[in-house]
Amino acid sequence: MTQPTMTLPPAVIGRPAAPPAALTAAAQVAIRVLRKFVRTPGLWAMGIVQSALFLFAFRYVFGGAAHVPGSSYVDYLVPGYVATIVLFTGGGIAVAVADDRAQGLTDRLLSLPIPRLALVLGRASADFATNVWSILFTAAAGFLFGFRLVDGAAHALGALGLCLVYGVVFTVVFMVIGLFAPNAQAAQGMSMIAFVLAFISSTYVPVATMPGWLQAFARYQPITPMVDAVHAQLAGSTSDVALALAWSAALLLVFTPIAVLRYRRA
Amino acid sequence: MSDQVPLLEASGLTVRFGKVTALDGFDLVAGTGQLLAILGPNGAGKTTFVRAVATLVRPAGGTLRVLGHDVAGDPIAVRREIGLAGQFAAVEPTMTGLENLQMTARLFGHRRRAAARAAATVIDLLDLGAVAGRRCATYSGGQRRRLDLGASLVGAPRLLLLDEPTTGLDPVSRREVWAAVRGLAQAGTNVLLTTHYLEEADELADHVVIIDHGRAVAAGPLAELKANIGxxxxxxxxxxxxxxxxxxxxxxxxxxxxxxxxxxxxxxxxxxxxxxxxxxxxxxxxxxxxxxxxxxxxxxxxxRPTLDEVFLTLTGHRAGRQGQPESAGRRLQGSAR
CATH class of the missing domain: 3.30.70.100 (Alpha-Beta Plaits)
Structure with a gap:
């Protein structure tokens, strides 16, 4: 390379008059996360392909042997499956957060004059958008595999709204997992804990069919009321909705400060 | 601004990670208008010092001022003065070089148009025009490192922090990065770089600080140090x-x-x-x-003496990793890696 002739960068570029506004900074952080997501087929395609394949397996492979009182298995399965899909696809958020730290991108962002909160807000908004993508795709797959609304579209919107709230909650939870994982592989492994929560809940089978000792866990962990609230909404009832929202609020109140503090000293 | 304000002022700077003391009462005063190299073996505390200047670690003791701003008291003011390019090329591989630079410029506080201008200037400056529209995943190691350098420049920082800017690069890419850094320093940007290559310090630096076990063991103009140890x-x-x-x-x-x-x-x-x-x-x-x-x-x-030999002269022990026996065979050569 020939030696470039340089002039003083501050003279040519000019120093910004002030650091960016928090929302501007958050938007830039979010745009980067979304560009990476959209431009990496492994990110936007793999999650939803897996989601569709597992739904297919539960619906057509295990579904024939599963009997739930009061409805067909597909009508029982799909709402809970959609409500908890972010527990499976959200692992990608933890991996991305851990990867950014390992690659030095987080250091670069932290060395720039932007508020830490903007960093968390931008990251979380974009990751939430990726969760919305999983939720909508999985819901569409549910309809494709035979799920039908029994009680009209208005109630379905309430149920979808709940799923989106859970999407926000687990965005932050997975961010925290990614912030504590030493590397991407570890983040992937740590995210598997979420599978256990989803499986030992009312998502796939009614809690009452489990052995007694397991019911105690299944009933009192957050996923069961979250799934039950979605079922209730679809049937036009509000039972369990307050409990599900209370769990959501509690999880957000615990995990958001952890995320912000952890970014501060990442 | 004022010539009276030193570029860096570290006094008794101490940084601990759990039980490990990475910086142990590190003292340094450096004036503006120079290219300062922090030289030392792996584990000596070089990266920790850069991270402290970049407000990424919180000191356990002592003070550190960057262009007069205290890193603990006013980190935002410090961040406005610095540009950091790390050991890893911290660019987003799925974005183009131009997109990466524009994003970073916005995050420095430039408005949209000024950000585009800053990005274009830096691309010219670092001779990246041919690849600016390509995704960084396709870049060579040297191109990536130069883009990383560019990203640290779009905010027109007064102090450029380069943490081992050529580690892991092949000789050709290393020379590309050296040329860019030399050009920036000649153009008046203050540069602080860490390296464990004596050759690199030799090529680039005006002033050298030699660090070992978290302390500065020698500091001064390169020519002076060379007369003693080189x-x-x-x-x-x-x-x-x-x-x-x-x-x-x-x-x-x-x-x-x-x-x-x-x-x-x-x-x-x-x-x-x-x-x-x-x-x-x-x-x-x-x-x-x-x-x-x-x-x-x-x-x-x-x-030229290897870093190993310089260390032997200065510290009485070989430039191995901290805590390793001298005969561990981890001899750092001036140019080999």
Missing amino acids: RDVIEVEVSQPGQLPAAAQVLSAVTGSEPRVDPLVHRASVTVGSASQPGAAALAAVLTGLAGQHVSVGEIGVR
Whole structure:
């Protein structure tokens, strides 16, 4: 390379008059996360392909042997499956957060004059958008595999709204997992804990069919009321909705400060 | 701005990670208008110092001021003054070079148009025009590192922090990065770089700080340090192992210092005695001496001391990783990696 002739960068570029506004900074952080997501087929395609394949397996492979009182298995399965899909696809958020730290991108962002909160807000908004993508795709797959609304579209919107709230909650939870994982592989492994929560809940089978000792866990962990609230909404009832929202609020109140503090000293 | 404000002022700076003390009462005062290299082996505390200047670690003790701003008291003011390019090329591989630079410029506080201008300027500056529209995943190591450097420049920082800017690069890419850094420094940007290559400090720096076990063990203008520690080394490789003692004797007789003998590789080396006896002159005398003793020479040369040898001189121990025995074989060579 020939030696470039340089002039003083501050003279040519000019120093910004002030650091960016928090929302501007958050938007830039979010745009980067979304560009990476959209431009990496492994990110936007793999999650939803897996989601569709597992739904297919539960619906057509295990579904024939599963009997739930009061409805067909597909009508029982799909709402809970959609409500908890972010527990499976959200692992990608933890991996991305851990990867950014390992690659030095987080250091670069932290060395720039932007508020830490903007960093968390931008990251979380974009990751939430990726969760919305999983939720909508999985819901569409549910309809494709035979799920039908029994009680009209208005109630379905309430149920979808709940799923989106859970999407926000687990965005932050997975961010925290990614912030504590030493590397991407570890983040992937740590995210598997979420599978256990989803499986030992009312998502796939009614809690009452489990052995007694397991019911105690299944009933009192957050996923069961979250799934039950979605079922209730679809049937036009509000039972369990307050409990599900209370769990959501509690999880957000615990995990958001952890995320912000952890970014501060990442 | 004011010339009275030092670029960096560290006093008793201490940083701990759990039980490990990475910086242990580090003192440094550096003025503006220079390219400062922090030289030291892995684990000496170089990266920790850069991270402290970049407000990424919180000191456990002491103070650190960057252009007059206290890193603990006013980190935002510090972040406005600095641009950080790390050991890892911290660019988003799925975005183009231009997109990466524009994003970083916005995050420095530029408005959209100014950000586009800053990105275009930096692309010209670093000779990245040909690849600016391509995703960074397709870049060579040197192009990525230069883009990373560029990303640290779009905010027009007054202090550029380069943490091991050429580690892991091939020689061609390394020279590309050196040319860019030299150009920036000549254009007036203050640069703080860490390296464990003596050669790199030699190529780029005006001032050098040598760090070991979290403390500064030597600091000063490069020329001054060189006069003390940077003496040339004459190294002889004999063709017949049996002649090694004879070769060592010649080295000793010519230079008056004790040669180091490495029978494994049939090599003897010696530090050339003084500034008054330049390496090349001594080499001629050594060659004559070897011929007189009928020593058949496989290879002979004058070379710069390795970092290892500098460390031996300065600290009395080899430049291994902290806590490792001297014979661990982790000899850092001036240019090899």
